[in-house]
Amino acid sequence: MIEKEVNPHFEDFLFDWSTKFQFIFGGYGSSKSYHVALKLILKLLKEKRTALVVREVYDTHRDSTFSLLEEIVIDLGLDHKIKCLTSPMQLRFPNGSKIIFKGMDKPQKLKSINNISIVWLEECSEIKYAGFKELLGRLRHPKLKLHMILSTNPVGEDNWSYKHFFKDEQNKRFVIDDKEVYEKRTVIVNDTYYHHSTADDNLFLPESYISQLDELKDYDPDLYRIAREGRFGVNGLRVLPQFEEWEHSEVMKAIDSIRQPIKRVGMDFGFEESYNAIVRMAVDHKEKILYIYWQYYKNKMTDDRTAIEIEEFKKTEELIIADSAEPKTIQFYKQLGFRMKGAKKFQGSRLANTKKVKRFKKIICSSNCHDVIRELKYLTYAVDKDGNIIPDEFKIDPHTFSAIWYGLDGYEVSDLKGGSISFD
Template structure:
């Protein structure tokens, strides 16, 4: 017997197995992922089962779900009894239970899985609806009750998980306002659970204060991170974007104690543009400064190389679009210090989310093309008028250049920070 303290708001959820679907939605730091993982550990210790843990991108699982299970088992002093296999990732229990980890970016590997009676879809809003339907088909066992757990931070009401579990234009399953009010709601075979940072008694006050600050500089993110609510996202992609006189920008940059300086380049020719930007980050204040741009099209690579010769002379690193390896090879042969930026499935959405985490994005008046593209950059919408979260109304080449420039830099992710300070022991040890 190992006694643990749990966050009271999750006590009922931990031991409830009466329903097929469990839908957990909430703000950053609420400890919902921690309690889902704990719920699975307790169940698989009790019964011999095979559980499948899913994220959209397989490579994100090791540092999130897999690490979370390891942490919980160490806290419960079960790490000598439960075996963690790193390749392929699996967790094996002494009674024959096991947890398998898969990504929807490798759907062919789902076909070899059998007798799965529990599925956890972490960050379910990132999984496509077709993938969700595919997983329902994989949930089958000849004798055991079947369960699917879905956890997410709220996103746009245009996302499939909102339309499926709450309401779309033709059907209302549950009014999400009712869930925000009652916190736990059961509708037919679905258990709904809503949580916010205040439900995690192990979060420091300073973290909650950071969430509260979002209300000023990013109301949309405040709605998601602090209130844990779905909503129609504002059409502006970067509501915190500001234009400053060049001298004022450079003065602010000179005042940064440890500036992070980066350069990024997007390639174009006929209708698109070569966009090369210099940016500087104030990591402490979470401010991104954009202070130099090169922006031209219908330029051959040799002409562009001649016009940006200062980068060759200074050996300043340029991170560039990896979709153009021949172009990068040309610049390297010409003596430029150029490296391909990382691209992966879902990288457009992930890079956009990263840039949106800055409290302020301040652009020099000397960068008119960047201002033209980003100051009023809006999301693209589908035929129903709903926002498409990784597409925009224009092709913003300067935005891509910023993605590439910062591909190895992480803005302090409030959600990730919560995983280390709030979820480290959401249960605690008596």
């Protein structure tokens, strides 16, 4: 018989093994890692199993997961029964159960493990998606039910853990809205148990720690959202805070109401890792609104195949303004009958084009343009080693943003000081 006081919000979690996946996330100090570790110990005392604990870097186990498990073993008064070995790090139970530790920085070491029925991915957001999928293949046992526990502090919505367990707009995959989990705190969907927690759920935390987290709201709202609220979101400064997503019909209705809309088409070239991205845009110059209402977005397409898929531009005779770094490609399309020219590039043109788009009061995008929304809605600036933003670099390579730059070549948005416009 083991008696141990735990946080009430985690009581059900400790004994719920009904699902294959358990996604445990929340703010700093919520005690999520502690209760995952306790849950593992209780399970392995009851059943003979081998559990694998994984972090991105193997050496970080010593002062985190291994140290935490050893602390719980001692606290439960079981250190005379459960052996905590340091070289290699391992926990051995009297019934033959054991906990082993691996790092994704040494993937070759994963090949030698067998009969793993429980995997715990601590700080799973730091592990690469390919690593997660590799671990799924290592989770196998001929008789026992399989479980994978993933614990993490929330990060950006561009992280694989959010896309896999909540929603992935690029691949049009939806599992559950994260807002529903924040509201209900624990949810089971399909074969996944979701558990959300904050510092308020840890009754053993000192008030001074919670007050320290509360202070983040005044000077670091991003970290406050992660550390205090335990929520996913946008990490960093948004490039286009005026970006909005509207239903396609509403976008077209708004464009039709513009007295003299300025229609533009931009194209960015790509093949292997990057993409051929085309966007159709309409500018309401008087109201300083940019509308984006059509997209084309594909990679690994040769120019001849792309030409077939965008043949409608030959019929409409719309001018496509494209990346001038590819003059041979532009000439190829022109020879096929497309109206195409290269956008002007100059030193500092990335920053100038970014500033141009930022001067629009609103950027309204059709709900049909999934890749534009995915790339631009939460687009954030890259930062240097000191944490300062780099104004012409971003955390992703947004191909649709480049297409917008090129399409708006020769157009100038009037700024608040009443600057003039120009056209080519």
